[in-house]
Amino acid sequence: MAKNAKCKYCLEEILPKSKVKKIGQKQYHAECYKKFVAEQYESKIKPTDDKSQLYDYINKLYETAEVDPKILAQMDKYNKEYDLSYERILLTLIYYYEIRESEVRKEFGIGIIPYVYKEAGDFWITSRIANERNAGINTKETITAVKCRVPKNRPKVDLINIDDL
Numbered sequence: 210m211a212k213n214a215k216c217k218y219c220l221e222e223i224l225p226k227s228k229v230k231k232i233g234q235k236q237y238h239a240e241c242y243k244k245f246v247a248e249q250y251e252s253k254i255k256p257t258d259d260k261s262q263l264y265d266y267i268n269k270l271y272e273t274a275e276v277d278p279k280i281l282a283q284m285d286k287y288n289k290e291y292d293l294s295y296e297r298i299l300l301t302l303i304y305y306y307e308i309r310e311s312e313v314r315k316e317f318g319i320g321i322i323p324y325v326y327k328e329a330g331d332f333w334i335t336s337r338i339a340n341e342r343n344a345g346i347n348t349k350e351t352i353t354a355v356k357c358r359v360p361k362n363r364p365k366v367d368l369i370n371i372d373d374l
């Protein structure tokens with residue numbers, strides 16, 4: 210009888226009938242995999258209220274010295290309405306502009322956030338698993354490595370001009 214593979218999380222054998230999640234050479238029970246992802250997320254994402262990283266990114270993006278008050282208002286709005294941390298907003302912007310390589314359109318400020326934050330969240334969770342596999346590789350290289358996973362068909366979005374807010 211062939212030996213069953215072992216789950217990398219609980220180290221138990223994976224019986225032929227169980228639901229399996231394969232990541233590269235590693236195999237997990239589907240349930241164990243969920244726990245694994247949740248643990249990764251908890252351990253790697255440090256809740257931070259540090260706005261300066263986000264401000265720096267926005268200033269680079271729009272080539273400004275100070276963040277436009279309209280963008281600050283958007284940040285506040287998304288922070289309250291969607292319960293998005295400043296870090297989450299930053300990760301969403303990085304996803305949208307660096308990973309998806311979307312066009313920067315100053316007139317919308319960061320108005321794209323409500324449309325892509327969920328997709329960005331999924332992306333970063335997936336990347337974190339890639340990160341785990343390529344332990345030691347810095348974030349920039351990891352981002353390049355996972356670029357091919359980005360879906361090509363972009364959802365259509367109706368952006369709201371920040372002047373209308």
Ligand SMILES: [Zn+2]
Pocket residue numbers: 216217218219220221237238241
């Ligand atoms: Zn398991």
